[in-house]
Amino acid sequence: MTSVQWDDARVQSLVTQFVEIDLAQYDAIYVIDNAKYSRLYKKMERIRAELKEMPGDQRRALLPLLSHSNVQVRLATARSLLALYPDLARNALESIRESGIEPQNGEAATAIRRLDEGSYIPK
Numbered sequence: 001m002t003s004v005q006w007d008d009a010r011v012q013s014l015v016t017q018f019v020e021i022d023l024a025q026y027d028a029i030y031v032i033d034n035a036k037y038s039r040l041y042k043k044m045e046r047i048r049a050e051l052k053e054m055p056g057d058q059r060r061a062l063l064p065l066l067s068h069s070n071v072q073v074r075l076a077t078a079r080s081l082l083a084l085y086p087d088l089a090r091n092a093l094e095s096i097r098e099s100g101i102e103p104q105n106g107e108a109a110t111a112i113r114r115l116d117e118g119s120y121i122p123k
Helices: 003-030 034-053 058-067 071-081 086-099 104-117
Strands: none
Touching: 003 034, 003 058, 003 071, 034 058, 058 071, 058 086, 071 086, 071 104, 086 104
C-alpha cells in the first residue's frame, strides 16, 4: 500500500470517527450528560487537528457532511470548515439557526454572531 493510499484510508477512518463522535454528542446533549459531551468534544478536536495537519489540510474530506441528516454532525462540520469553505460553512450554520432544532440552532446563531462581530476567527 502506498503512502497516498494509506493517507486516504486514514482520512476516511478519521471522517468516520468524526461522525460517530458527533452522533454520540447528539445523544449526550439530550440526556444532559455534559461530562460525556466534553470528553467527546476533546476527541473531535484531536481528529480535526490531525486532519488539518495532514498534507493538503484534509478537513476538506468533511465537506460532504454539511448535508448529513443529523444536525449535530452538520454543526460540527460547519465549524470545522469555516476557515476552508467560509461561505458553505456559514450557509450551513444559517440553515441550522433557522431550523429551530435546539440547542444546535442557538449554537449556530452564536457562531454567526461571533463571526460577524469579529470575535471568532476560524483557523
